[in-house]
Amino acid sequence: MCIQKITIKNPKFVSNKKNGNTIPHCKDVRLKTIEIPCGRCYECRRDKAIYWKMRLLEEFKKDQKYPLDGPPEHETNKLYKSQQKMKNLLLLSIIALPLLAACTPQPATKLPKKDIGLQLYSLREAFANDFDATIQIVGDAGYTTIEAASYSDGKFYGKTPEEFKTAVEAAGLTVLSSHTTKPLSEQELTTHNLTESLAWWDEAIAAHLAAGMKFIVAPWMEVPKTLADLQTWCDYYNTIGQKCKDNGLLFGYHNHAHEFTKIENKMMYDYLLEHTNPELVFFQMDVYWTVMGRQSPVAYFQKYPGRFTLLHIKDQKELGQSGMVGFDAIFNNTDIAGTRYLIVEVEQYNYTPAESIKISLDYLLNCPLVKESYITNE
Numbered sequence: 001m002c003i004q005k006i007t008i009k010n011p012k013f014v015s016n017k018k019n020g021n022t023i024p025h026c027k028d029v030r031l032k033t034i035e036i037p038c039g040r041c042y043e044c045r046r047d048k049a050i051y052w053k054m055r056l057l058e059e060f061k062k063d064q065k066y067p068l069d070g071p072p073e074h075e076t077n078k079l080y081k082s083q084q085k086m087k088n089l090l091l092l093s094i095i096a097l098p099l100l101a102a103c104t105p106q107p108a109t110k111l112p113k114k115d116i117g118l119q120l121y122s123l124r125e126a127f128a129n130d131f132d133a134t135i136q137i138v139g140d141a142g143y144t145t146i147e148a149a150s151y152s153d154g155k156f157y158g159k160t161p162e163e164f165k166t167a168v169e170a171a172g173l174t175v176l177s178s179h180t181t182k183p184l185s186e187q188e189l190t191t192h193n194l195t196e197s198l199a200w201w202d203e204a205i206a207a208h209l210a211a212g213m214k215f216i217v218a219p220w221m222e223v224p225k226t227l228a229d230l231q232t233w234c235d236y237y238n239t240i241g242q243k244c245k246d247n248g249l250l251f252g253y254h255n256h257a258h259e260f261t262k263i264e265n266k267m268m269y270d271y272l273l274e275h276t277n278p279e280l281v282f283f284q285m286d287v288y289w290t291v292m293g294r295q296s297p298v299a300y301f302q303k304y305p306g307r308f309t310l311l312h313i314k315d316q317k318e319l320g321q322s323g324m325v326g327f328d329a330i331f332n333n334t335d336i337a338g339t340r341y342l343i344v345e346v347e348q349y350n351y352t353p354a355e356s357i358k359i360s361l362d363y364l365l366n367c368p369l370v371k372e373s374y375i376t377n378e
Helices: 042-063 071-099 120-129 131-141 161-170 186-191 195-210 227-246 268-275 289-294 298-301 329-332 353-366
Strands: 003-015 022-037 116-119 145-148 176-180 217-218 250-254 283-287 312-313 341-344
Touching: 003 298, 116 120, 116 176, 116 353, 120 131, 120 353, 131 161, 131 217, 131 353, 161 195, 176 341, 186 227, 195 217, 195 227, 217 227, 227 250, 227 268, 227 283, 283 289, 289 298, 289 312, 298 329, 312 329, 341 353
Parallel strands: 116 145, 116 341, 145 176, 176 217, 217 250, 250 283, 283 312, 312 341
Antiparallel strands: 003 022
């Protein structure tokens, strides 16, 4: 296990004369240097929660002192309640540890090869500076395929579709999908004449075909004012899906958290799922944003089986470090979801973006619940 040293505030302990409990006297603190797991290597990430807590308790125990006078009486109840709260949090952490362990096995000498993609928005600043050097970082990290996020006027990251495909393949990667869309205007929503936006899609589809894409994903839409407007969006997506299907592509929609709000007492995300044609429109669930919308990804897999062809595997920062997303349950239910590809996206970072995408990939490579490939009949 790798070790790093940190400096913390270390409370000395005093006794409560009334009930004999030991509680920290918050006014009596000093700085103390202790050792903890680095949190970067996989073994440390598995063990750090319980290791951290046990080490702190050991260090604090060494410094216990029992002065003749305890803390002021008016502070006693407040401090005691604070200590009890910390004890409860410690207990919950220890109970939760086995649940986190399933995707945190012992590091192997060589990581397995798995077919996992990266949403290139994860390295957005680096791509803006040097596309060719940055795409090589993605390939060297161990990803196998990519999802673009910078289509505009027939080009990807300023390159023609052919140049883009060549650069991606030169880095040892394949082109999989792309985030792009053409929002409907207020006039289109009012008149239901979608000719202008649909013409834009003809050019976009041609460019994505030339770039070697298999999927096009609409990454965003605003919350419509009425269900009638939302139905127009559904009709729009069905038409785009038909255009894509006619050209050998698949079209889908990617969620954030705002789709889990209600329009005229109907959940927006559910309405989209129920009023788009499964033969024409798939869904790319972003599991982190679904959780942020206070919803269960697995519950949606079970309610709408087979609709979630792509999954955005995302956490608050690097994968598996926040404890906010139940990845084990998600990976155990990909078959019912209809998943064919996992795509990692990292939007915020504890490390450099290049390190963060590598740490996130390693999390999946080490997780026995993540398959080597989700493709069964392509």
